[in-house]
Amino acid sequence: xxxxxxxxxxAVSHRFTDKPVLREITATLTERxxxxxxxxxxxxxxxxxxxxxxxxxxxxxxxxxGLDTARDIKAVRRKVGFVFQNPDNQIVFPTVAEDLAFGLKxxxxxxxxxxxxVGQMLARFGLEALAAQSAHKLSGGQKQMLAIAGVLITxxxxxxFDEPTTALDxxxxxxxxxxxxxxxxxxxxxxHDLDLISDFDRVLVFDEGRIVADDTPGPAIAHYLRLxx
Ligand SMILES: Nc1ncnc2c1ncn2[C@@H]1O[C@H](COP(=O)(O)OP(=O)(O)O)[C@@H](O)[C@H]1O
Ligand SMILES: [Mg+2]
Numbered sequence: 001x002x003x004x005x006x007x008x009x010x011a012v013s014h015r016f017t018d019k020p021v022l023r024e025i026t027a028t029l030t031e032r033x034x035x036x037x038x039x040x041x042x043x044x045x046x047x048x049x050x051x052x053x054x055x056x057x058x059x060x061x062x063x064x065x066g067l068d069t070a071r072d073i074k075a076v077r078r079k080v081g082f083v084f085q086n087p088d089n090q091i092v093f094p095t096v097a098e099d100l101a102f103g104l105k106x107x108x109x110x111x112x113x114x115x116x117x118v119g120q121m122l123a124r125f126g127l128e129a130l131a132a133q134s135a136h137k138l139s140g141g142q143k144q145m146l147a148i149a150g151v152l153i154t155x156x157x158x159x160x161f162d163e164p165t166t167a168l169d170x171x172x173x174x175x176x177x178x179x180x181x182x183x184x185x186x187x188x189x190x191x192h193d194l195d196l197i198s199d200f201d202r203v204l205v206f207d208e209g210r211i212v213a214d215d216t217p218g219p220a221i222a223h224y225l226r227l228x229x
Contacts, residue, residue, distance in 0.1 A: 004186045005064055005079050005158035006030050007051055012060030014046060021046050022057065023209040029188065033180075035197035035217070036190040037224050038206030044190045045085075047206065048162050051188060052080035064158075081151035085163040087143035088136070096138070096146055097122065097131040103153045121149045125179075141172030148179060158186035165193050194221055 007029040014022040021043050029051075036044050049055040050062050053069035053076045062069045064076045084090050093099035100118045109117070122128045125145045130138065135146060144164060151159055161180065165173035177196045180187050191197055203220035205213035205227070213223035 004030065004032065005156075006066075007080070007158070007188075008061075008063045009047075009050065010061045010063075012050065012057040012062060014050075014055070014057045014059070021209050022050075025060070025209075025211060027204065027211060027214065029202075031201035032186050033197075033200040033202070034186075034188045035200045035203045035220075036188065036206060037192065037194075037197070037203060037220070039228065042206040043209040044206050045162050048160050048188065048190050049082070051158075051160050052077055052082050054082060078154065079157050081154060081156035081159045083144075083148055083151055083159060083161045083164055085166060087140075087147035090147040090150060091135045091143060094134055095132055096127055096135050099135045099146060100150055100153055103150045107154070117153055121153045125149045139172075141168055141175060144168060144172065144176055145179070148176070152183075152185070156185060158188065159183065161187065161189045161191075163190050163192065165191065165196060197221075 009025055009027045012022055012025045013020060025047065036048060038044050046055065050057055050069065053073045056070045064079050067075050069076050091099050093102050097118055100121055101114055104114045104117060122131055125148070127142065127146060127149065130142065135143070138146060165176050168176065173193065180189060189197065197203060198217050200217055203215060203217050204211050205220050205224045207227055213220045
């Protein structure tokens with residue numbers, strides 16, 4: 001796989017308690033680089049979790065290339081990967097290499113092919129020297145790289161990132177920005193980092209569970225800055 005995914009969100013509403021968190025959202029996402037910005041609590045993470053079926057909406061429908069996230073969850077997860085804000089939520093295996101290999105389980109690959117793919121990912125993300133090291137001893141920046149590598153190794157056509165640089169220092173944030181900018185895959189990125197998203201194709205601005213602006217970065221960021229005044 002790889003290439004692009006077409007994600008359709010149709011009349012989606014969601015609430016965890018009495019308060020609606022997403023209100024009647026409809027959007028079709030096809031661009032290669034899409035950003036999601038908005039105030040804390042505006043529903044960005046909830047929305048992003050809908051896109052690969054981590055969350056199924058109370059009302060409405062989400063489809064990925066025509067597959068309903070409420071029904072075809074396995075196929076949806078193969079198409080859309082998800083990188084959490086905190087990489088500790090993503091890293092499950094003791095060593096760096098084992099953690100990467102885990103993502104390939106169930107894809108029907110032979111051992112040699114799995115090892116080759118793991119080797120390629122380690123090299124791509126500068127983690128070769130750390131292959132046998134405990135994943136939980138990595139620095140924050142290295143953990144985020146491993147988390148991204150662990151998603152990319154499954155060859156999704158789209159990757160959703162929820163605030164991938166928020167916990168990182170400037171150097172590591174820049175590295176992650178470079179990784180995102182170099183991806184062949186579609187990227188949908190929730191972020192407060194306005195530099196990171198300044199050259200994206202499309203920016204969705206969230207406010208109280210609604211998309212209040214949907215535009216190129218210039219006008220969308222201007223809308224967001226007005227909201228924040
Ligand atoms: N699992 C949950 N249970 C209850 N409330 C939640 C849950 N997840 C999010 N919320 C609430 O939904 C609202 C939107 O949250 P979220 O989508 O995380 O916003 P954002 O990512 O924009 O900060 C917030 O009021 C938050 O407290
Ligand atoms: Mg969030």
